[in-house]
Amino acid sequence: MSTPEALQRAASSLQHTTRQSVAELFSKDEPITVGDYLLTRLSQLGVKSMFGLPGDFNLGFLDLVEDHESIEWVGNCNELNAAYAADGYARVHQNSIGVITTTFGVGELSAINGIAGAFSEHIPILHIVGVPSTVQQKNRPVLHHTLGDGRFDAYTKAAEQFTVAQTNLMNLENAASEIDRVLTQCITAARPVYLTLPTDIAKAKISSDGLKTPLVRHTPPNDPGAESFVLDEIVKLVELAEGKVVVLVDACTIRHDVKDEVHDLLAKTHYPVFSAPMGKTAVNESYERYGGIFCGALSRPDILETVKTAKLILYIGAIKSDFNTGNWSYTIPDSAVVELHSDHTQVQFARFPSIGMKHLLPRLTERLKPFKPTGKITVPRTVEQAPPDPSTTITHDFLWPTVGGFFGKKDIIVAETGTSSFGILDVPFPDDSIFVSQILWGSIGWTVGSTLGAALAAKQLGLGRTILFVGDGSLQLTVQEISVMIRSGLTPIIFVLNNKGYTIERYLHGKTRKYNDISNWKWTTILSTLGGVEGQTCQSYTVGTKQELTTLLNNATFAKADKIQLVEILMEWDDAPRALKRQAQLSAV
Amino acid sequence: MSTPEALQRAASSLQHTTRQSVAELFSKDEPITVGDYLLTRLSQLGVKSMFGLPGDFNLGFLDLVEDHESIEWVGNCNELNAAYAADGYARVHQNSIGVITTTFGVGELSAINGIAGAFSEHIPILHIVGVPSTVQQKNRPVLHHTLGDGRFDAYTKAAEQFTVAQTNLMNLENAASEIDRVLTQCITAARPVYLTLPTDIAKAKISSDGLKTPLVRHTPPNDPGAESFVLDEIVKLVELAEGKVVVLVDACTIRHDVKDEVHDLLAKTHYPVFSAPMGKTAVNESYERYGGIFCGALSRPDILETVKTAKLILYIGAIKSDFNTGNWSYTIPDSAVVELHSDHTQVQFARFPSIGMKHLLPRLTERLKPFKPTGKITVPRTVEQAPPDPSTTITHDFLWPTVGGFFGKKDIIVAETGTSSFGILDVPFPDDSIFVSQILWGSIGWTVGSTLGAALAAKQLGLGRTILFVGDGSLQLTVQEISVMIRSGLTPIIFVLNNKGYTIERYLHGKTRKYNDISNWKWTTILSTLGGVEGQTCQSYTVGTKQELTTLLNNATFAKADKIQLVEILMEWDDAPRALKRQAQLSAV
Structure with missing residues (x-):
């Protein structure tokens, strides 16, 4: 087999070996901080980026992250977006995991919807939470970020619903084995796990001996009989x-x-x-x-x-x-x-x-x-073309076949729940491209954080462009994360389908109801407001006609995607792709 | 007693009586939908605004909300912000409650940090969640927004950690009594409660008889002995x-x-x-x-x-x-x-x-x-003045005494956790002003959503201006909610303390660490990007010197606050108020 997948796998395995050697450097039974033990494990799993926000209970651990040679800290704008980013990272960096670090209570709970989505959709994420010291956890004072009633385990109880393994590192004796246990669960089940790191444990030292043995996805062999x-x-x-x-x-x-x-x-x-x-x-x-x-x-x-x-x-x-x-x-x-x-x-x-x-x-x-050669079923190879339509308006029927021709090999194509995730289904994708969407969990706004993580992973793995399709309604939930893309030098293309509201909801119920309306933002100043320099580090466009869209897609500078670009596509408020209309009929409420 | 509080209380009681009469109109045992029963109860409690986002499991209920004569739907940009808004609303609309409506799973979990904060800080909030039909809850198919494993009760289990009462309205027999039970808990404990509303229950009819008896905060009399x-x-x-x-x-x-x-x-x-x-x-x-x-x-x-x-x-x-x-x-x-x-x-x-x-x-x-007249302790009446400082730079020592003179009676003053919440403590407030801050829970970004709710309640109650102090770091978490303020015609003054990062964290740990840095946004284009028209519906300013700040504060047009205004205050990255510096010494990690 010499498919690109196989080559990539070979490269990844080689990388893995290198990482093992690095681990061996640590492994002369030299003591290592608990935080560094964890980071070395993550590094062994191929993790190069960690998402999250600082908070006073995780700052000590973040020192170790900032000082780490191969894992970079990506400071997000908020924790939900950070969880989404970790999710997107794991989807593109296949066979690695996404990692998010938050702080006790306020931070971790903000991320919980992102973690639950990863549970639902089988995405391996490690959620590290900086928590009060072991002494404080025993005495349970009314610290900030607590519920005020001494229940220090409430957040863990919530996390248990949405993760396949949890650990609170309360002592040094089992810190290493607990880290290994939850990480093994994470990669085996391909689902999120939860690890809390007390302030006094993060920098305490333990044996690095365990790092000699790499973690494996031990899918046990099936019973032969x-x-x-x-x-x-x-x-x-x-x-x-x-x-x-x-x-x-x-x-x-x-x-x-x-x-x-x-x-x-x-x-x-x-x-x-x-x-x-x-x-x-x-x-x-x-x-x-x-x-x-x-x-x-x-x-x-x-x-x-x-x-x-x-x-x-x-x-x-x-x-x-x-x-x-x-x-x-x-x-x-x-x-x-x-x-x-x-x-x-x-x-x-x-x-x-x-x-x-x-x-x-x-x-x-x-x-x-x-x-073998059955050949009795002929595979349909037709590809939907935009049906003839003299109007200049950009319709869904026109949009999806048209952007299909713009995609290239190894591109990451991200589609938000709604008109985008339905519209894109019939578009054929080039080889080795990766489709990123959240069809089961369906949390609107998810693609924005996810695009950050996906684009970062794509850059690290040498893949293609990251291209996002998101509606104006969904983008409003998580818009600030675009600023982290800008700061991180990432260059996704963001297509904003401006259709003045929650069109998927309109199809499901309340087509003309006000609760499906949203504010109309000035989309072409978003990038410059959030830290970009228009024309230099970023570029914004509005297209209102079929011709404008095709001209832009044919523009080689645009297609090169060497800076972050946002394209506002003006669409009718009540237009939707075929599949969404049909789905709405099936599940209307 | 003829204090303004007493007058307000009398007015509120009068209002309450009016509401009762309205309730009586319903009360000829006329059947009423479960949703309308709930809305009538909320109306009786003085609720005039409901926060949240549409989602397919709550759209039927939102029809009833949109059609309701006295409760308006405030569509938020995301659920966490909506929960924050409900919290701010309840803090200003004292003796009423905040209400947020979200959808199953994705929506409710995004709000959970806001609900937990309200639990921690004793704020009464009703969280209504639109959930799958009673039939679906029995059959538990792999619906979108589920965890994919049939656990339909997982979100409720999480909510139990952060609310004082929960109910899932699974049948019509006890729907009214369950609504009454959780609302009574909410107003008695002054803490959040959780109510799930299946799609097939929202519009089903029940007796309106219970509405004749208003809910009361029954703090039971103490045992006389x-x-x-x-x-x-x-x-x-x-x-x-x-x-x-x-x-x-x-x-x-x-x-x-x-x-x-x-x-x-x-x-x-x-x-x-x-x-x-x-x-x-x-x-x-x-x-x-x-x-x-x-x-x-x-x-x-x-x-x-x-x-x-x-x-x-x-x-x-x-x-x-x-x-x-x-x-x-x-x-x-x-x-x-x-x-x-x-x-x-x-x-x-x-x-x-x-x-x-x-x-x-x-x-x-x-x-x-x-x-009575002991008079043995003399009350200190000194007020801190800005210490003499020839520099033109706006310092915390200068800022807080200076803005103190700008506040007026009945103003709502909102201070974000961080330099603002510490800096503002020593500033004397005018009579009948309301201080809004989240000192125990301390979730950064909270003030932005909270300001939306606070400003709405202030407008409804005829109070003064709503004035927010928020750092650039915190504002990035929740910035989109400003667009809802604009759309709702609210006119808060937003002071953005631009000090290039998480200054409170810098004081606690890692003063020069990169993880405490953030992107520098173009703050003066935020309002126009998010739907405002600069100079017409909104106005933005940057002040970099003491003189510029005092000139602005003395400007009568500015002070009138008849449109939404954002003031970027340029400050040193490492400056902090006295109290924060001292707190950091006490709790540094």
């Missing part, structure tokens, strides 16, 4: 399907690191492959057997028809949420579906716990090779 | 103190509605009165026996000396947090203190549960009248 049974069951169904097998990839293919295994399966079986919305870019879309986005009743009609002809669906890494499945409008019976998950397998109606796809997939590929 | 015992104990101590009694008022004097009772006590005893920082404006500062802010070792030396001479402190409505007490540097022995709280009384070392101050205070006043 059960795995073999499951493989037999699947093979039987494939035989019965007489070649009419379709692979459907979804989010967890990316999150749980089985992209390579899936590519191998596809290469050796030639099964046609479709993607759920959340799985977009799990498979390169130029692949000849890739057929587009399948989303039940929301699918393009030719895709829907093709998938219907399948007698068996191999559904890999599914997240069966409403917006990811066209409101569960799949018409495929359970008897025709095999679901491969990170921690279990479902064959028709039977659930096999602990049979994870990471180990199952290579064996499945081996077993399915004999059934 | 215990109360009498406590009074005897206090009187004995007052006798022993030989007239050397000092009253110290704190936050809960305001929050738990005993300002009138305290005024009466002071009028009849002539005891000198001091205020803790969080109690500022509980007593009119022009009152001849008012001596200023007592904050332990952080107090002005003459105040500290005077309080030290007392043999007994009557401490009313205390919140004994670090920043409210000069890091607990009171040197008064417990044997010389009587503490009056909303739900208990502490006499020296003895705690008397359930003896609340609302009923105790009038009886205490009666008992203490005979000990």
Whole structure:
């Protein structure tokens, strides 16, 4: 295999080895501060940026971060945005994690929606919280940032709802093992974990011995007997399907690191492959057997028809949420579906716990090779074009096919929940591009922080441009984070769909209601207000016609994206992409 | 009594009667939607504004809000800001409550830090969350805004940590009584409560019968025997103190509605009165026996000396947090203190549960009248003046005494945690002004949302100007809410202390560390970017010298505050008010 993914993986593994050697320098049992132990672990995991805000309970730890040789501190404007940034960073820096540091109570609670979103969407984030000293935690005085009633564990109780592991480092004896435990949970489950660091622990010293042993994503091998049974069951169904097998990839293919295994399966079986919305870019879309986005009743009609002809669906890494499945409008019976998950397998109606796809997939590929060239399902390759429309107005029907032609290989394309996340689904993406969207959690404003983290990771990994599509309503929630992009020298292209309100809500309910209106901001002065120098470090545009948009997209200087750019796209308040209109019909309230 | 407070109270009671009559219109047992039942209750409590954001699970309820005759929907830019706004609203609209409506998961969790702050600081807020239908809550599908694992109760579990009562309206039988129960808890405890409203319940009809009976803050009468015992104990101590009694008022004097009772006590005893920082404006500062802010070792030396001479402190409505007490540097022995709280009384070392101050205070006043004119403690009346300084630079030593002269009666003065909240303490406030600050919770950025709510309440109550002091670092967290002030036609004066970073953090730790730096924004284009028209609906200024500041403050047009105004004050990055420097010494980490 010499796919770009494989090369990247090889490079990353090499990097990993280098990091191990660095760790070895520490590892002559030299004492190390707890904070530095943690930072070394993060460095071993490939982390190069930490997001968050200073607060008096984390300042001591931040000294260590600022002094760290390979991890940079990214001071955010607020904690929710910081959590979003950590999330975006982890989505692009695949196989690493996102890290956010906040302060006790006020800081950590501001971030909690971002952490919950990462839980929901399977994103590995470490949330470090600077907390009062171990002595204060025992005496529980009425400190600032407390609830005033001595309940110092209230924030942890909230965090327990949205993280897969928690630890409060209250003593030096188990600090290292606790750090290792929660980080291992984080990378294994691909979900957030929570670690509190008391002020007196951050700089206290412990043995660095543990750092000699790198952390591993130990997806334990499947039980051989059960795995073999499951493989037999699947093979039987494939035989019965007489070649009419379709692979459907979804989010967890990316999150749980089985992209390579899936590519191998596809290469050796030639099964046609479709993607759920959340799985977009799990498979390169130029692949000849890739057929587009399948989303039940929301699918393009030719895709829907093709998938219907399948007698068996191999559904890999599914997240069966409403917006990811066209409101569960799949018409495929359970008897025709095999679901491969990170921690279990479902064959028709039977659930096999602990049979994870990471180990199952290579064996499945081996077993399915004999059934190779089926070719019985022809993959639809049509691409939606902007329908003819004499009006100069930029419509969604025009916008999405048009920007599709602007995307390049390895670009990071971020789409906000709403018209953008629905509109972009049918746009074919170039190879090795990464689609960043939050289709299950759907917290509006998320893309702005996420774009910061995504652009930073893209820069560190040598990927392409970061391109954001966000509505004016959503951007207002989190706008300040653009200033951190500017300060960090990042150069995303931000398309602001100015449609005067919450258009997705209008479609769901209350089309002309005032509660769906927002203030109209002067979008072209946002960059300069937030610290950019217009024409030098930043550039702003407004486009109101189709011609203006295409001219801009064809401008090589614009396309080069060597400074941060914001493009206000004037659109009608009541226009929406096809898929959103259909979704609204399905789930209107 | 004909104090302005008393008049206001009388007006409010009259209003209350009117509201009752309105309620009676509903009350012929006419069915009413659950949403309207709730809105009528809020209207009865004096609520005229509801904060929040639309989300598909609350849109049906928002129809009812938008159609409501006396409650207006204030669409915020994000949920944290909305919670802050509800908090500021409740602080100014005393004896009413703040209300915020958000949507399931993403919305409510974004607000949770604001709710926790209200819990900490005793602010009554109702948090209404639009949630999936009762059917969906039973079947628990993987809806958007869920964690993807069927745990529909996770958000409520988080909310339980930060609210005093919760209800999920799952059936029509108890919807009215549940609404009444949580609202009663809210107004009685002066703390937030949490109510979830399923989509299918919001518009379902119930009996309006309950609305005939207005909700009351039923602080139950104290047990007569215990109360009498406590009074005897206090009187004995007052006798022993030989007239050397000092009253110290704190936050809960305001929050738990005993300002009138305290005024009466002071009028009849002539005891000198001091205020803790969080109690500022509980007593009119022009009152001849008012001596200023007592904050332990952080107090002005003459105040500290005077309080030290007392043999007994009557401490009313205390919140004994670090920043409210000069890091607990009171040197008064417990044997010389009587503490009056909303739900208990502490006499020296003895705690008397359930003896609340609302009923105790009038009886205490009666008992203490005979000990009247003591006059043995002379109240310090000095006011700090700006020390002579030939430099033109605007220092904290200059700023605070100078702006003090700008304040007028009934002004709302909001000070952000940091240099502002410390700097403003020694500034005398005019009568009937309201001090808004978050000294215990201390979530930076809070004042911006809070100013929106405060200014709205001030407008509704016919109070004075709303004047905000906020640092550049804090303002960046929540800046977008200024656009809602503009859209709502509010005209606060926003002083932005531009000192290039988190100066309070610099004093606590890491003075020159990069993590305390922030981006420098173009503050004078913020208003026009966020929807204002410079010179028409808004006006921005930068002042860099003492002369420029005083000239502006003396400008009658500026002082009139008939449009929203932002004043950037250029200050040195390492300057801080006296009290902050001292606090930093006490609590440096």
